[in-house]
Amino acid sequence: MTSAAFIAALEAGDLDGVRRAPKGEAHTHGPFGGDLAFLAGRTGRDIVPLTAPLTTLAEMDAWTAANVADLFKGRDGRRLGWEGAFARARRDGLTRVEFGDDVWMITQQVGDAAELFAGIEAARQAIAPEIDWIPQLGFSRHCKRSWLWRWLTPFLESGGWRSLDLSGDEHAQPIDVFQPLYRACKAHGLRLKAHVGEWGTADEVWRAVETLELDEVQHGIAAADSRSVMRFLADHAIPLNICPTSNLLLGRVARLEDHPIRALYDAGVRVTINSDDALVFGVGVSEEFLALHRAGVFTAAELDVIRRWSLTA
Numbered sequence: 364m365t366s367a368a369f370i371a372a373l374e375a376g377d378l379d380g381v382r383r384a385p386k387g388e389a390h391t392h393g394p395f396g397g398d399l400a401f402l403a404g405r406t407g408r409d410i411v412p413l414t415a416p417l418t419t420l421a422e423m424d425a426w427t428a429a430n431v432a433d434l435f436k437g438r439d440g441r442r443l444g445w446e447g448a449f450a451r452a453r454r455d456g457l458t459r460v461e462f463g464d465d466v467w468m469i470t471q472q473v474g475d476a477a478e479l480f481a482g483i484e485a486a487r488q489a490i491a492p493e494i495d496w497i498p499q500l501g502f503s504r505h506c507k508r509s510w511l512w513r514w515l516t517p518f519l520e521s522g523g524w525r526s527l528d529l530s531g532d533e534h535a536q537p538i539d540v541f542q543p544l545y546r547a548c549k550a551h552g553l554r555l556k557a558h559v560g561e562w563g564t565a566d567e568v569w570r571a572v573e574t575l576e577l578d579e580v581q582h583g584i585a586a587a588d589s590r591s592v593m594r595f596l597a598d599h600a601i602p603l604n605i606c607p608t609s610n611l612l613l614g615r616v617a618r619l620e621d622h623p624i625r626a627l628y629d630a631g632v633r634v635t636i637n638s639d640d641a642l643v644f645g646v647g648v649s650e651e652f653l654a655l656h657r658a659g660v661f662t663a664a665e666l667d668v669i670r671r672w673s674l675t676a
């Protein structure tokens with residue numbers, strides 16, 4: 364019933380109908396995945412997302428610093444960010460969403476590990492208690508391993524976190540640097556993910572999955588350049604959590620019609636569709652589904668298969 368309604372909504376170009384179908388999101392960055400209208404209502408600021416492609420991650424960092432970073436500072440700002448993220452998730456029809464905080468946040472006077480967890484959970488209760496939230500820890504790729512150990516330890520001790528992600532400049536440090544940290548998180552039962560193959564190569568996707576024992580990959584689109592890496596991902600059932608509009612606006616893919624998500628899907632790689640940073644790129648998961656259908660990348664029935672995968676990730 365839900366599948367039929369979702370397929371009909373895609374074929375009719377009906378955004379509200381697409382939003383009504385249950386969806387999961389495994390690749391979004393908390394406050395940066397917030398709801399534009401919700402934040403405008405709370406702060407009076409009309410955030411204008413990107414419309415033309417950037418060429419570097421540094422340009423995106425400059426955009427966030429100029430447009431939104433000040434909103435999410437301090438305990439109240441952090442709470443606003445979390446509430447905005449759950450407001451967008453609710454509008455987008457997400458029934459399951461996976462995000463959390465960078466371990467570095469415990470240095471930012473917004474609370475200790477347990478308080479950060481409680482703060483996000485309180486935001487969920489206030490805005491969208493019906494949504495299943497998967498608490499995720501994050502590392503930034505440029506941080507020294509000794510710092511990451513120090514920040515991570517209280518998060519593992521206080522508990523409740525269920526997955527781990529690594530983001531930032533893919534070439535800041537070799538992937539091996541993070542292996543002991545990932546092993547510790549695996550021992551604590553966390554599901555392991557990392558941003559790779561967005562700016563890097565197919566070979567780097569394969570090496571990261573092997574070295575860190577990843578369960579899922581964030582982006583990973585470069586894998587489409589290699590038949591053997593796609594076969595490796597398919598054989599090991601490693602999903603790629605893909606963000607098409609982010610890839611376009613960061614200049615990773617020139618045209619949606621040519622997005623490698625099609626080649627990955629055809630090679631048997633499990634993919635999910637995600638928004639990455641809805642405030643920056645201006646779209647949620649529902650708009651991403653509609654755009655892929657409109658561009659002829661997938662049929663509505665194929666998009667329904669992908670939607671159902673996102674619920675069982």
Ligand SMILES: [Zn+2]
Nearest residue numbers: 530558581639
């Ligand atoms: Zn991301």
